[in-house]
Amino acid sequence: xxxxxxxxxxxxxxxxxxxxxxxxxxxxxxxxxxxxxxxxxxxxxxxxxxxxxxxxxxxxxxxxxxxxxxxxxxxxxxxxxxxxxxxxxxxxxxxxxxxxxxxxxxxxxxxxxxxxxxxxxxxxxxxxxxxxxxxxxxxxxxxxxxxxxxxxxxxxxxxxxxxxxxxxxxxxxxxxxxxxxxxxxxxxxxxxxxxxxxxxxxxxxxxxxxxxxxxxxxxxxxxxxxxxxxxxxxxxxxxxxxxxxxxxxxxxxxxxxxxxxxxxx
Amino acid sequence: xxxxxxxxxxxxxxxxxxxxxxxxxxxxxxxxxxxxxxxxxxxxxxxxxxxxxxxxxxxxxxxxxxxxxxxxxxxxxxxxxxxxxxxxxxxxxxxxxxxxxxxxxxxxxxxxxxxxxxxxxxxxxxxxxxxxxxxxxxxxxxxxxxxxxxxxxxxxxxxxxxxxxxxxxxxxxxxxxxxxxxxxxxxxxxxxxxxxxxxxxxxxxxxxxxxxxxxxxxxxxxxxxxxxxxxxxxxxxxxxxxxxxxxxxxxxxxxxxxxxxxxxxxxxxxxxxxxxxxxxxxxxxxxxxxxxxxxxxxxxxxxxxxxxxxxxxxxxxxxxxxxxxxxxxxxxxxxxxxxxxxxxxxxxxxxxxxxxxxxxxxxxxxxxxxxxxxxxxxxxxxxxxxxxxxxxxxxx
Numbered sequence: 001x002x003x004x005x006x007x008x009x010x011x012x013x014x015x016x017x018x019x020x021x022x023x024x025x026x027x028x029x030x031x032x033x034x035x036x037x038x039x040x041x042x043x044x045x046x047x048x049x050x051x052x053x054x055x056x057x058x059x060x061x062x063x064x065x066x067x068x069x070x071x072x073x074x075x076x077x078x079x080x081x082x083x084x085x086x087x088x089x090x091x092x093x094x095x096x097x098x099x100x101x102x103x104x105x106x107x108x109x110x111x112x113x114x115x116x117x118x119x120x121x122x123x124x125x126x127x128x129x130x131x132x133x134x135x136x137x138x139x140x141x142x143x144x145x146x147x148x149x150x151x152x153x154x155x156x157x158x159x160x161x162x163x164x165x166x167x168x169x170x171x172x173x174x175x176x177x178x179x180x181x182x183x184x185x186x187x188x189x190x191x192x193x194x195x196x197x198x199x200x201x202x203x204x205x206x207x208x209x210x211x212x213x214x215x216x217x218x219x220x221x222x223x224x225x226x227x228x229x230x231x232x233x234x235x236x237x238x239x240x241x242x243x244x245x246x247x248x249x250x251x252x253x254x255x256x257x258x259x260x261x262x263x264x265x
Numbered sequence: 266x267x268x269x270x271x272x273x274x275x276x277x278x279x280x281x282x283x284x285x286x287x288x289x290x291x292x293x294x295x296x297x298x299x300x301x302x303x304x305x306x307x308x309x310x311x312x313x314x315x316x317x318x319x320x321x322x323x324x325x326x327x328x329x330x331x332x333x334x335x336x337x338x339x340x341x342x343x344x345x346x347x348x349x350x351x352x353x354x355x356x357x358x359x360x361x362x363x364x365x366x367x368x369x370x371x372x373x374x375x376x377x378x379x380x381x382x383x384x385x386x387x388x389x390x391x392x393x394x395x396x397x398x399x400x401x402x403x404x405x406x407x408x409x410x411x412x413x414x415x416x417x418x419x420x421x422x423x424x425x426x427x428x429x430x431x432x433x434x435x436x437x438x439x440x441x442x443x444x445x446x447x448x449x450x451x452x453x454x455x456x457x458x459x460x461x462x463x464x465x466x467x468x469x470x471x472x473x474x475x476x477x478x479x480x481x482x483x484x485x486x487x488x489x490x491x492x493x494x495x496x497x498x499x500x501x502x503x504x505x506x507x508x509x510x511x512x513x514x515x516x517x518x519x520x521x522x523x524x525x526x527x528x529x530x531x532x533x534x535x536x537x538x539x540x541x542x543x544x545x546x547x548x549x550x551x552x553x554x555x556x557x558x559x560x561x562x563x564x565x566x567x568x569x570x571x572x573x574x575x576x577x578x579x580x581x582x583x584x585x586x587x588x589x590x591x592x593x594x595x596x597x598x599x600x601x602x603x604x605x606x607x608x609x610x611x612x613x614x615x616x617x618x619x620x621x622x623x624x625x626x627x628x629x630x631x632x633x634x635x636x637x638x639x640x641x642x643x644x645x646x647x648x649x650x651x652x653x654x655x656x657x658x659x660x661x
Binding site: 009011012014015016018019022023099100101102103104105106259260262263 | 279335338339340341342356358359362363365367368372375376379380381382383384385388
C-alpha cells in the first residue's frame with residue numbers, strides 16, 4: 001500500500017500499538033514488571049558466569065571510568081532484546097493477523113509497525129530504570145539522552161526493516177519463524193553484550209562484533225551510556241546507512257509480497 | 266448515473282497444489298517440478314454498479330461469489346482485469362474481524378472502526394450512536410470475551426454500519442442475529458438506499474434479493490450466467506438449483522435434508538370435516554399440515570407461503586413469527602393454521618410449505634406447490650387487487 005493510505009490509517013496504527021501494549025500483560029499478577037524481570041534475570045546469570053566462573057575483569061568505561069559488569073551488560077542487552085523480540089513478535093503478528101488480512105482491506109504493515117512502537121515504548125521505560133541505576137553508579141546520563149535517542153531511532157528503523165522482510169517471508173515459508181529463533185541466538189553471541197570487543201583476540205570476530213549490523217548499534221549505545229562518549233562520525237554515518245537502508249529494503253520486500261498475503265494464508 | 270464500481274474483465278485463478286509447499290526445505294526439494302493446477306475462480310467477469318443501486322450477487326456455493334467480493338474489496342488482486350472503485354467503500358465480509366477478546370467493548374469499537382478506515386475524531390463523534398444502535402450500553406466497558414455471540418455480532422454490525430460508506434459490500438450478514446436484529450439491519454439497508462448510497466449484497470436469501478435489489482448478477486463456476494432483473498434471475502436460479510430435486514406426480518417439488526417432511530396439506534372451510542380445494546372470500550379457513558419426523562428435530566420452524574398464480578406473494582406466516590417454538594418434534598403429527606375471514610380475492614393460488622431450523626438457514630423440507638386452490642367470489646367482492654381490506658365507503 002502507498003504511503004498515503006498508511007498515513008490515512010495512522011489512527012489504526014495508534015490503536016493497534018495501544019492494543020499491543022494493553023493486552024501484553026493481561027492476566028498476570030506482576031504485569032509490566034515482567035518486562036524488567038527478564039533482563040534482570042539475564043543480568044544475574046551472566047554476571048555470575050562472567051565474574052565468578054570466568055573471573056574476568058569488567059570493561060572500563062572511557063572516559064567515564066565506570067567498571068561495572070551488570071551495568072555494561074544491561075545497557076547492551078536492552079537494545080539487543082528490543083531488536084530480537086520485536087522481529088520475533090512481528091513475524092507472529094502478521095501470521096496472527098490472518099483473520100483480519102483475509103477479511104478486511106487495511107495497510108498490513110501496520111501490524112509490524114504497531115509491534116515496533118509498542119516494543120520501543122517498553123524499551124524506553126526499561127532505559128529509564130537503567131538511567132537511574134547509572135546515576136547511582138556515578139554515570140550522569142542526562143546530557144547524553146539526545147545522542148542516545150538518535151542511536152535508538154536508527155536501531156528502530158533497522159529493526160523495522162528486518163521485521164518487515166522476515167514477517168512477509170514467513171507468510172510463505174513458516175521456517176522463517178524457526179530460523180529466527182536460531183539466528184537471534186547467533187546474533188546475541190556475536191554482538192558485544194556479554195563481552196567487550198576489545199577482549200576478542202580473533203580478528204574476524206572482533207571486526208564482526210564492532211562493525212556487524214547489531215554490533216554497530218550496541219557498540220554505539222555502549223559508547224553513549226557506559227563510556228559517556230560521542231560515537232565516532234564514521235560510526236554515526238554507518239548507523240544512518242544501516243537504519244535507512246534496511247528500512248527501505250524491508251519495506252520494498254513487504255510491499256512486493258503483501259498483496260499476496262490474503263491468498264496465501 | 267455514475268458508476269460506483271466497475272469490474273472490468275476480472276479473472277482470478279488459484280494454484281491448487283497437489284502438496285502444499287510452505288517450508289523452505291519442501292520448496293527447495295520441489296523446485297522446478299512444483300506441480301499445481303490452475304483453478305479459475307473467476308473468468309473474465311465484467312459488470313458495473315451504478316450510484317444508488319442495490320445490487321445482488323447470487324450463485325451456488327463455490328460459484329466464485331466470495332472471490333468476486335474479495336476482489337471488489339481489494340483483499341485479493343485479480344490476475345487479469347481491473348476493479349475500479351470510485352467512492353468510499355466499506356466491505357463487510359465478516360462481522361467483528363479484528364475484535365480482541367481481552368479488550369473492552371469500547372476499545373474494540375475504536376479499534377474496529379479504525380480498521381475499517383475511520384478517523385479518530387469521527388469515531389469519537391459517532392461513538393454514542395454506535396453503542397445505542399448495538400443496544401449494549403450496559404456492557405460496553407466489559408471485555409468482549411464475556412459477550413454472547415449475539416451481542417458480539419450486534420456490536421460489530423453497529424460499528425460497520427456507522428463507518429458511513431457510500432458503497433457498502435455485504436456478505437451473508439443477514440444470516441446472523443435474532444429476528445429483531447435482522448429486522449433492524451434490513452431497515453438500516455433501506456435507509457442507506459433511500460439516502461442514495463450503493464449496496465452490493467451477496468446472499469443466499471433469495472427473497473431479500475427479489476424484494477430489495479434493483480439489479481443482480483448470477484455467477485456459475487466463475488462466469489456470469491445472467492444479469493438484470495433480480496426477480497427473473499432468482500426464479501431462473503431457483504429452477505436450476507431445483508433441477509435435481511424430486512418432482513412429484515401432483516406437480517409439487519420437494520427439496521431439503523429430509524429429517525422431517527410435510528406428508529400432506531389439507532384445507533378446511535368453516536369448521537367442516539371434509540377437506541376442500543376452494544373457498545370464498547371471507548370464509549374462515551384452516552390449513553392442516555401433516556408432518557413426519559424420522560428423528561427428533563429440535564426447534565423446527567414451520568411456514569407456509571401463499572402465492573398468487575402470477576407470482577405475487579400474498580402472505581408467509583411462520584411458527585417463529587407467531588412465537589410457537591416447540592422444543593423438539595418426533596414422529597407423525599399435524600399442525601394447523603387458522604385463518605379468519607380470509608381476505609383473498611377470487612383467483613388461483615399456490616401454497617408452499619417449509620420446515621427449517623431456528624435460524625432459517627438449514628432447510629429440512631421445502632415443498633413447492635404443495636397445494637393449489639381457488640378462491641371464489643364471496644363477500645366482499647372487488648374486481649382488482651389480491652386482497653380486500655374490508656372497506657366501508659361513506660359519502661360525507
